[in-house]
Amino acid sequence: MTETVLDTVLGLYNYWVVIFLMMTGFYIVIARGNLIKKVIGLNIFQASVFLFYITVGKVSGGTAPITAEGLEVYSNPLPSVLILTAIVVGVATTSVALSLVVRIREAYETIEEDEIYAQDEAR
Amino acid sequence: MMEAIQAQLPVLQVVIPLLAAPVCIILRRRSLVLPFSAGVCWLTFLISVFLLGEVLEAGVISYALGGWAAPWGIEYRVDALAAFVLLFVSGIAALVLTYAPRSLTDEVPASRHYLFCTLYLLCLTGLLGIAITGDLFNVFVFLEISALSSYALIALGGRRQALPAAFQYLVMGTIGATFILIGIGLMYQMTGTLNMADMAGRLAAVDGVRTALVAFGFLTVGIALKMALFPLHVWLPNAYAYAPSVVSAFIAATATKVSVYILLRFMFSVFGLEFSFEQLGLGRALMPLALAGIFVASAAAIFQRNVKRMLAYSSVAQIGYMVLGISFATATGLTGGIVHLFNHALIKGGLFMAMGCVMLRLHSVDLDDMAGIGRAMPWTMAAWALGGLGLIGVPATAGFVSKWILLEAALERDGVLIAILVLLSSLLALAYVWRVVETAFFHEPSERAREAREAPLSMLIPTWVLLGATVFFGLYTDYSAGIARQAAEAVLRGMP
Numbered sequence: 001m002t003e004t005v006l007d008t009v010l011g012l013y014n015y016w017v018v019i020f021l022m023m024t025g026f027y028i029v030i031a032r033g034n035l036i037k038k039v040i041g042l043n044i045f046q047a048s049v050f051l052f053y054i055t056v057g058k059v060s061g062g063t064a065p066i067t068a069e070g071l072e073v074y075s076n077p078l079p080s081v082l083i084l085t086a087i088v089v090g091v092a093t094t095s096v097a098l099s100l101v102v103r104i105r106e107a108y109e110t111i112e113e114d115e116i117y118a119q120d121e122a123r
Numbered sequence: 124m125m126e127a128i129q130a131q132l133p134v135l136q137v138v139i140p141l142l143a144a145p146v147c148i149i150l151r152r153r154s155l156v157l158p159f160s161a162g163v164c165w166l167t168f169l170i171s172v173f174l175l176g177e178v179l180e181a182g183v184i185s186y187a188l189g190g191w192a193a194p195w196g197i198e199y200r201v202d203a204l205a206a207f208v209l210l211f212v213s214g215i216a217a218l219v220l221t222y223a224p225r226s227l228t229d230e231v232p233a234s235r236h237y238l239f240c241t242l243y244l245l246c247l248t249g250l251l252g253i254a255i256t257g258d259l260f261n262v263f264v265f266l267e268i269s270a271l272s273s274y275a276l277i278a279l280g281g282r283r284q285a286l287p288a289a290f291q292y293l294v295m296g297t298i299g300a301t302f303i304l305i306g307i308g309l310m311y312q313m314t315g316t317l318n319m320a321d322m323a324g325r326l327a328a329v330d331g332v333r334t335a336l337v338a339f340g341f342l343t344v345g346i347a348l349k350m351a352l353f354p355l356h357v358w359l360p361n362a363y364a365y366a367p368s369v370v371s372a373f374i375a376a377t378a379t380k381v382s383v384y385i386l387l388r389f390m391f392s393v394f395g396l397e398f399s400f401e402q403l404g405l406g407r408a409l410m411p412l413a414l415a416g417i418f419v420a421s422a423a424a425i426f427q428r429n430v431k432r433m434l435a436y437s438s439v440a441q442i443g444y445m446v447l448g449i450s451f452a453t454a455t456g457l458t459g460g461i462v463h464l465f466n467h468a469l470i471k472g473g474l475f476m477a478m479g480c481v482m483l484r485l486h487s488v489d490l491d492d493m494a495g496i497g498r499a500m501p502w503t504m505a506a507w508a509l510g511g512l513g514l515i516g517v518p519a520t521a522g523f524v525s526k527w528i529l530l531e532a533a534l535e536r537d538g539v540l541i542a543i544l545v546l547l548s549s550l551l552a553l554a555y556v557w558r559v560v561e562t563a564f565f566h567e568p569s570e571r572a573r574e575a576r577e578a579p580l581s582m583l584i585p586t587w588v589l590l591g592a593t594v595f596f597g598l599y600t601d602y603s604a605g606i607a608r609q610a611a612e613a614v615l616r617g618m619p
Contacts, residue, residue, distance in 0.1 A: 029294060042297055049304050056312045079311070082260050086304060089267045093297050096274055100290045107283035116287050 014055045021048035033113040035104065039097045046090045053083040129173070133186035133199040136170045136209060137252045139163060144244040153236045157224050160240040164217035167251065171213045175206040179606070185257070193257075194321040200257030204461065204610035208254040208384050211465050215376045215472045215589070216247045222585035223369045226479045229486075230281050230367045239279060243373070246272040250381045259307045259317045259393075262385060263300065266349070269381070270296045273374055277366040288361035295348055295358040302345030303385075309338035310393075319393050326394065335394075339403065342389050350382030352409075352446060353416025356439040363435035368479030371431060375438055376472030380464050383445050387461075390449075391614045400452040409450035414544055416443035421551035425558065430488045431478055433555055434471065437514060440548070441467045447545070448529050456532035457611035462604045463525035466513070466596060470522060473590035474510040477503050480578035480586065485571045490559065495568030497560075499575040502583055504563045506590045511556035513593045516549050521593040524600050 009016075021044055028041025057079030065074040101111055108116050128135075143163040150156050178184060178201055186199040201209070220243065231239055249269025253262055274296070278289040311317055313334050314325040329335065344355075351359040359379075363371050390399040399405045420439035427433035441463070448460025478488055480503040485492050497504040513522035526545065533542040577583075596603045 026298075029298065035290065038294060042294060045298070046301055049301055049308065052305065053308050056308060079308075082311075085260075085264060089264070089271075089300075092271055093267070093293070096271055097290065097293050097297075100274070100278055100286060100293065103278065104286045104290060107286055113287075120284055120287075 014051065018048050018052045018055065021045075021051065035101045035111040035113065036098075038113075039094060039101065042097070043090065043094060046086075046093075050083050050087060050090075053079040053086070129177075132170050132174055132177075133184060133201055133255060134188065136167060136174065136213075136255055137199075137248055139170070140167055140244045140251065141248040144241045144248065147237050147240040147244065151237045153233055156237045156240045157220075157227075160244055161217065161220045161223075163244060164213065164220050164247065167247070168210075168213040168217045171206065171209040171251075174201050175210050175606075177201075178203055178206040179609070194316055194318045197261055198257040198318055198320075199255050200320070201255060202610070203606060203613050204384070204387065205254050207461070207465065207606050207610050208381065209251055211468050212250050212254065212377045212381065213247070215468060216243075216250075216373060218585045218589055219369060219373045219376070219472065219476065222372075222476055222479070222582050225579055225582055226368050226483055229483050230369075231279050235279065239276070242272040242276050245269075246276060246373070246378075250377055253381050254384060257319050259310065259319060259322065261317075262388075263304050263307060266300055266303065266385070269378065270300060270349075273370075273378060276370045276374070277362050279370065280365045280367050282365055284361065285365035288358075288365045292358040292362045295355075299345045299348030299355075302341045302348070304345075306338045306340075306342035306345060309334055309341070313338070319388065323393050323395060326398070335398070336403075339394060339399070343386075343405070346382060346386045346389065347412075350379045350386065350446075351439055351442055353412055353419060353439060353443060356416070356420065356442075359439060360432050360435040363438065363475075364429055364432035368431075368475065368482045372472050372475035372479060375435070375475050376468045379438065379442055380445075380468050383442065383449075383460070383464055386446075387449065387457075387614055396452060396615060406450040406452050409446050410541075413443040413447040413450060414541070416440060417447070417544075417548045418551070421548055421555070424555040425551065427555075428490050430481075430490060430493065430559055431475070433559070434474055434478065437552070437555065438467075438471055440552070441471070441514075444525065444529060444545075447541075448525075448532060451532045451536055451538075453532060453535060454608070454611050454615055455528060455535055457614060458604065458608045459525055459528035459532050461610050462528060462607035465603050465607065466521035466525045466593065469589055469593045469596070470510050470513040470520075473586055473593065474507060474514075476582070476586040476589060477507040477510065480582050483578055483582065484575040487571060490562055492569050492571045493559070494562050494566035494572060495564075496572045496575060497564035498568060499572055500577050503578050503586070504560075506583075506586050507563070508556075508560050509590045510593065511560060513590075513597070515552045515556055518597075519594065520597040521603070523597055524604055528604065 025041045025045030025048060029038050032038055057076040059073060059075045062073040062075040063071050065077040105111050108119055140163055147156050147160055150159060184201040187193060188197040188199060227236055246269045249265045252265030256262055274289050274293045278285055313329050314322050316322050316325060348355045363375050417440045420436045424433045424436035445460045445463050448456045482488055513520040516522040516526040529545055530542050
């Protein structure tokens with residue numbers, strides 16, 4: 001009994017990290033009104049998915065996927081390759097988001113969401 | 124030679140606009156860039172016509188990218204549905220860009236036109252790529268290419284509200300795309316493949332039902348965010364209302380439609396009808412959302428002062444009709460959904476283009492400023508009214524065809540109540556369309572309307588071509604509904 005509990009808690013710890021990060025990021029995006037904080041939340045959210053993919057690719061006991069003598073078990077390189085693409089997408093998203101924040105700040109002189117909407121409604 | 128090119132058409136469909144995008148930055152001069160990118164769009168349209176012809180004649184085209192065979196390499200797969208989506212996305216892109224120069228000059232500083240063209244072509248690349256690819260991860264990449272460029276396109280809008288609108292779209296779009304990414308990851312974990320056809324075969328043999336359920340949930344929510352299914356539509360109205368007219372016309376006509384296409388692909392081709400609809404009852408979840416979306420968004424549209432915002436709310440309602448058709452999960456229902464995908468793309472594209480003409484002459488799309496504009500701009504507003512009739516679903520317009528098929532599908536399933544609701548919802552559409560028509564034709568001209576002139580022919584002709592097409596497809600349904608039925612039947616059969 002205790003063994004299975006330990007297995008789920010410790011054996012799957014990387015998945016717990018993923019879920020924790022995912023929820024943290026998601027919460028920040030929803031709950032924070034500061035646009036920069038939203039962008040950072042979005043980043044944490046995406047990073048959790050990167051970790052998830054890397055976890056999926058790991059084969060326990062496997063080595064780096066380079067053929068060499070005496071090695072038979074390899075980790076799956078494909079998820080890492082995929083996630084490299086997704087990281088690039090994430091960087092692009094962040095840069096677009098940050099440049100939007102810069103322009104919002106120029107136009108509204110604030111980066112707080114509620115103040116921005118208040119300004120537009122007042123007009 | 125011709126045959127060699129013909130064999131490469133699937134990849135050229137995506138690669139040509141992708142490579143043309145950076146060329147725009149090199150060309151840079153406004154007088155070169157706009158004709159160049161319009162030419163590229165027409166070329167992609169030509170390719171999609173060939174592809175559709177080939178698919179209807181010879182069946183599914185499978186193209187192995189880089190010569191790597193299917194389950195390992197990336198496969199481009201053109202079936203009737205994909206070819207149909209490619210056709211209208213590239214066709215509308217080409218028409219809108221032909222219409223663009225005058226409207227752009229007015230709304231976007233000339234120094235940014237080459238950047239506009241770059242983004243426009245990238246967005247087109249993404250949308251076409253989503254439609255053509257048979258690889259799950261590829262869908263995510265193309266989705267982000269089109270989404271990132273559309274955030275930037277929306278931010279080009281003249282008023283400062285465009286910026287928070289683009290930011291909000293970015294946040295929600297990224298959450299949606301990341302959800303889709305998680306779903307794809309889970310599915311890869313279960314099956315070890317990313318090829319859609321291959322995965323469809325392997326999913327049946329997988330017994331980890333719970334993982335499949337989680338993947339299904341993430342994918343459904345992610346795609347629903349992307350296609351602005353009620354109640355996940357909050358990003359859409361502002362984004363469409365404050366984007367430059369050209370961008371509104373292009374994105375409103377294509378982006379959400381392509382997301383509906385992704386839904387069809389995942390739910391029918393990958394998960395399969397049995398899993399999505401019979402085991403999980405996706406139809407029971409989608410139908411109330413679709414109906415609620417139709418009513419809430421149509422009602423919200425009635426109260427908008429800004430006509431572009433009104434059309435945006437109407438778009439949310441129209442997505443409801445498409446999803447309603449899909450939720451029946453029958454051949455007729457799907458045909459209705461798919462044909463409405465096409466018809467609504469034409470109608471909404473045309474309506475936003477007409478609003479672009481109004482914006483050019485009035486520098487406003489507020490209902491108050493549009494009072495009496497029908498006298499100064501009869502051709503523009505006549506085109507608008509024609510599109511409005513299509514939205515309502517008046518006979519002899521394309522909107523009628525799709526609503527008719529939806530009604531047929533509802534009655535087939537004994538959904539008399541749903542049929543009645545669809546009819547009632549048309550009254551709401553009548554209300555918001557009439558409000559604009561009445562203001563434009565029967566009110567005393569506003570100050571701005573007195574000074575306005577008819578829009579230039581370079582903008583009127585593409586608008587009329589698109590809205591004329593809605594009448595054409597309302598009268599001759601063989602092309603639109605006929606192809607949609609073929610596509611629906613192919614989708615229901617699933618991947619071979």
